[in-house]
Amino acid sequence: MTDNQYKIFKAVRKYRTLPEILTATGISDYLTLQEDAGVGMLDFSDCEMDEKTIVTLTNPAAEAFESRRRSDWAEIRAWITFAIAAWGAFTGTIALFLK
Template identity: 65%
Template sequence: MTNKQYEIYKAVVKYQTLPKILEATKIPNYMTLQIEAGPGMLDFSDNLMNDETIVYLTPDATELYEERSRHEWKEIRAWATLAIAGWGAITGTIALFCGRA
């Protein structure tokens, strides 16, 4: 999944209606949206493509989106754990050498 596809899927989940998704992703029209999202990744509530058109992720797109979201949170948790461990090592070392007996 490309970063652009992830941005589109995220906008679909958040906004749901076609005009808001196009505005959020800065894509000019629904044809470009479909091309950028990938073949067979988006479903539309109707074929009018107007303000009331609701956009849905297909099951394949939903699976890719959720996998990418989990991966991002996993990476954030890893970095947070590393930062906390580093802080603990620094404060522990300072306490060891500056402690009073």
């Protein structure tokens, strides 16, 4: 999944209506939105493509989005764990020198 797809999927989950999604992503029209999201990744509630059109993610898109979110959180948790371990090593070393 590209960063642009992640941005689109995140906007679809947050805003749901086509005009709000287009504004949030900075994309000019629904054709470009559909191309950037990938084939078969978005479902549109109707063919009008107006302010009442609701956009949802298809199952493959939702799975890819959730997988990306989980991997992003796993990376953040790894950095937090590393920072806590480094802080513990630092304070432990200082404590040994002060004894």
